[in-house]
Amino acid sequence: MLRERPPGLPARSRGAGTVTGAPLRLGTRGSALAMTQSGTVAELLRSASGRPVELVSVTTHGDTATGPLASLGGTGVFATALRESLLAGECDFIVHSLKDLPNAAYPGITLIAVPERESARDALCTQDAAGLAALPAGARVGTGSPRRAAQVLSRRPDLVVTDIRGNVDTRLRKVADGDYDAIVLAEAGLRRIGRDGEIRETFDLGQWPSSAGQGALAIEMRTDQLAAELGTLLRALNDPHAELTALVERAVLAELEAGCAAPVGISAREGGDAVALLAQVYRHDGGHSIRVEDVVPASLVAEPAGRAAFAARIVAELRARGVDELAEGGTFS
Incomplete structure (x- = not known):
């Protein structure tokens, strides 16, 4: 079921979508890809919970602006309108491509689940x-x-x-x-x-690392609803392996403070009890790049503090090798 949010329509009261039997409202961009991705999440939720789910199409700045994507505001260009819709009570949860999410925390909103990841290539x-x-x-x-x-x-x-x-x-x-x-x-x-x-x-990720979180989806909900039924339902959609690799990649990107417009490729792979990470930063003309690879026990990056410490180690090595000289207009920090 799809309904587009009409302009000026009064929002339902916060939390209304979590009443048993009422349709859960999933906020999504309206592109064919976003609707397909959100439809996949909706079907997972329907199958797991038996609850009806309706898609609420939200137009974002990135959908309407015509300039080069890198000049439109970076990672927040697709996410902000969805998050504002969520906080306004116009939907109950939202689905993004994880690579489109800014690294900074958004007040009142929590990343609750990362479903099984598609190819990152x-x-x-x-x-x-x-x-x-x-x-x-x-x-x-x-x-x-x-x-x-x-x-x-x-x-x-x-x-x-x-x-x-x-x-x-x-x-x-x-x-x-x-x-x-x-x-x-x-x-x-x-x-x-x-x-x-x-x-x-x-392109093989070992030679052509992609964007942090590429191939993964992000499910977000209001923080004040985490203890409600919806929080339990959404968390059950989480894939621990997808979440771990995607969040390690994002931790390195956050430490580098590059945003999606910087020429940075980051790829993490989980194998056994370890996570192998490759980070490669490019000069814009492709004429030079700096590459760092490292392996860390998965247990050490299972929590935010461990991921931050590992990311600091990666970025310190990048900087020691001269990565700041690759950034046009100054350093990454």
Whole structure:
């Protein structure tokens, strides 16, 4: 069930969606990808609880603004309107792509669950080339991500990387129409909306780390409702492995204070009782990068204090190797 929030509609009283039997209202962006992601969470919740869930479409600044994404305010560009809707009582919980969430805590809101994670890899979609190496010199590659732009140029400095906006279908259409020879997107998004047939190449995370939290979803709710039934229902959707790796990645990003507009790739992988992390920071033109890898016992990064300490260690090593000189306009801190 979907209903769009009409402008000026009086909000239900806070907590109304947690009454047994009443539909739970899930706030989401209105794009096809966001609706698909939120629909997956809604179905998980329905199956686990037997409760009806309705999707409430919320328009965010990132959906309506037309400038380059990196210039629109960083990580908060998609999240703020959803969070304001939640605090206003217009929905009971919200779902984001985790990589779109700012690292700073938002008063009154808690990240309650990270469901099972999709692939964190980036993918290349082209008109006809078999992959990045097969593109001709001068080919136009579209991306709205400075990180992806730097990574493309680090491998192929002879390509022309230009900004691109629009939802996944719009971007793929621009490739089909010849506006771009290739685009770089998240593999997870393509698979979630059934467009994975457009993928010509995926990039190994060991050589091409993606954004902190990429491929993961974030479920947020009001902090004052954590002890209510809804808090219990949502927490049951949490995948501990997805949560651990995503939060370790975000801790490093927070320590680096880079935001999503900085050319930073961070990838964590859990194996056995340990978490292996790779952090790589790029100069914007892709001509140089600094890379740090480390492994930590999973038990040491299970809580926020341990993650913060590990992140400080990673970033101290990056800085010791000169990462601040890669940042245009000054240091990351």
